[in-house]
Amino acid sequence: MTRGVGRRQFLKTSAAGALGTMLAGAAPQAASAEGGVKPVRVGVVGVGGRGTGLLGTLLHFPNLTVPALCDINITNLANAQQRVEKAGQPKPEGYSKHEESFRDLMARDDLDAVIIATPWHWHTPMAVCAMENGKYAGVEVPCAMSFEECWQLVDTHEKTGVPCMMLENWSFRRDNLAVLRMIRQGLLGEIVHCHCAHSHDCIDHWFFDRQGNDRWPAEYLVKYNRDQYPTHSVGPVLSWMDINCGDCFATMTATATGSRGINAYFARTFGEDHPGAKRQYAQGDIVTSVIKTHGGKTLVVNYDMQLPRPYDNRWLIQGTLGLYDEARAAVYLTGRSPEYHQWEPFAPYQEEFEHPWWEAMKDAKGDFGHGGTDYLELIKFIDAVRNKTQTPIDVYDSVTMSVIIPLSEKSIANGNAPIECPDFTRGKWKTRKPAFAV
Numbered sequence: 001m002t003r004g005v006g007r008r009q010f011l012k013t014s015a016a017g018a019l020g021t022m023l024a025g026a027a028p029q030a031a032s033a034e035g036g037v038k039p040v041r042v043g044v045v046g047v048g049g050r051g052t053g054l055l056g057t058l059l060h061f062p063n064l065t066v067p068a069l070c071d072i073n074i075t076n077l078a079n080a081q082q083r084v085e086k087a088g089q090p091k092p093e094g095y096s097k098h099e100e101s102f103r104d105l106m107a108r109d110d111l112d113a114v115i116i117a118t119p120w121h122w123h124t125p126m127a128v129c130a131m132e133n134g135k136y137a138g139v140e141v142p143c144a145m146s147f148e149e150c151w152q153l154v155d156t157h158e159k160t161g162v163p164c165m166m167l168e169n170w171s172f173r174r175d176n177l178a179v180l181r182m183i184r185q186g187l188l189g190e191i192v193h194c195h196c197a198h199s200h201d202c203i204d205h206w207f208f209d210r211q212g213n214d215r216w217p218a219e220y221l222v223k224y225n226r227d228q229y230p231t232h233s234v235g236p237v238l239s240w241m242d243i244n245c246g247d248c249f250a251t252m253t254a255t256a257t258g259s260r261g262i263n264a265y266f267a268r269t270f271g272e273d274h275p276g277a278k279r280q281y282a283q284g285d286i287v288t289s290v291i292k293t294h295g296g297k298t299l300v301v302n303y304d305m306q307l308p309r310p311y312d313n314r315w316l317i318q319g320t321l322g323l324y325d326e327a328r329a330a331v332y333l334t335g336r337s338p339e340y341h342q343w344e345p346f347a348p349y350q351e352e353f354e355h356p357w358w359e360a361m362k363d364a365k366g367d368f369g370h371g372g373t374d375y376l377e378l379i380k381f382i383d384a385v386r387n388k389t390q391t392p393i394d395v396y397d398s399v400t401m402s403v404i405i406p407l408s409e410k411s412i413a414n415g416n417a418p419i420e421c422p423d424f425t426r427g428k429w430k431t432r433k434p435a436f437a438v
């Protein structure tokens with residue numbers, strides 16, 4: 001067991017880190033002394049819907065073993081153990097006795113990293129425990145639910161030197177990474193404003209099951225009024241706007257609509273007398289947060305998860321030379337777009353500015369979640385684990401995405417008042433250089 005390793009000792013800033021990932025049949029490479037791919041051992045805590053998906057993807061990685069799994073649901077645990085065995089590995093040891101059994105898994109001395117895909121309130125305690133036990137923490141979204149939890153993650157990372165990455169897959173999306181390259185090459189000019197949303201109706205299958213029973217996230221809709229799930233929308237925006245590396249969130253205001261959608265859904269689907277049709281939900285249907293950065297940029301973030309609608313992220317980023325609009329799949333760029341004030345399609349830009357990570361993915365076989373995005377995200381995480389380098393999304397970016405939850409809650413509770421955003425980098429954003437996908 002590795003406890004309290006110094007930061008520098010833990011993160012070898014060796015050239016091995018820069019090896020990055022290439023895909024030989026989509027195999028991440030990090031050479032071992034023998035010349036093969038370095039072995040890596042990963043435990044997974046929480047093997048429900050998401051954890052099982054991530055596990056399935058990990059099982060395609062060369063020289064990656066899963067010696068241990070943890071879930072308090074023994075059926076889910078047994079299914080996941082079977083999956084590992086079917087992939088040709090020994091049956092992983094299972095931890096399922098009680099809600100704190102993850103601590104025994106994390107204390108093992110044969111794990112390099114732990115993937116955490118449990119309900120939200122467990123993310124921070126589990127990630128803290130992983131870091132304290134010297135294991136890379138790969139934690140599902142959001143990594144923290146409160147200001148205190150955000151700081152716990154930062155403090156533990158700084159104390160132990162162990163990386164913690166929130167697994168924000170949309171930061172790795174193919175279109176978003178091409179846009180990042182366009183921004184870094186100056187096509188949009190100086191960035192001024194951005195809009196993003198998580199518009200995903202999750203009422204009939206995730207907050208509640210198909211029969212209208214509460215699943216664990218339903219409790220949050222009853223108790224809180226805030227942006228409950230900001231990280232998918234804000235993930236790519238962080239690097240587009242150089243947040244934590246040249247700029248920093250300064251203040252935020254948030255405004256929520258009333259709560260109508262959940263009651264309407266239950267009345268429509270199960271009848272007016274269903275308890276869900278009358279229950280009081282604190283959560284407003286649409287939350288609009290406006291963040292101002294120290295550098296004078298603005299960012300609008302929408303939470304939109306309980307009204308009927310197709311999935312959407314509505315990314316739009318605007319600079320002094322033009323803008324990209326994801327919903328239109330279009331750009332307008334001064335000095336480049338052929339027609340004055342006319343949109344042009346984004347598709348040719350996707351080709352021209354394809355990120356090298358996605359160039360490499362072209363040879364990858366299979367999808368493994370969200371069009372290959374989840375695969376790429378895990379490749380980059382596991383690469384960092386193999387090489388003992390920093391993860392592509394570090395703890396500062398992880399908590400900066402997650403802190404929108406308590407910030408929006410506080411602003412809404414205070415009559416939409418501006419709330420000061422914590423600077424988790426403690427001023428280092430002024431000198432930190434962009435690191436994500438450089």
Ligand SMILES: NC(=O)c1ccc[n+]([C@@H]2O[C@H](COP(=O)([O-])OP(=O)(O)OC[C@H]3O[C@@H](n4cnc5c(N)ncnc54)[C@H](O)[C@@H]3O)[C@@H](O)[C@H]2O)c1
Pocket residue numbers: 045046047048049050051070071072073076098099100101102117118119120122140141142167168169216
């Ligand atoms: N990045 C994405 O695209 C994406 C997609 C879906 C879900 N998620 C995130 O993944 C996480 C899990 O969501 P889900 O939909 O898989 O939920 P789920 O309910 O299907 O799975 C959660 C699992 O955690 C287990 N669990 C609960 N408490 C535990 C404990 N103390 N110790 C061990 N196991 C415990 C449950 O038994 C269950 O098997 C959530 O944080 C969610 O936000 C992310």
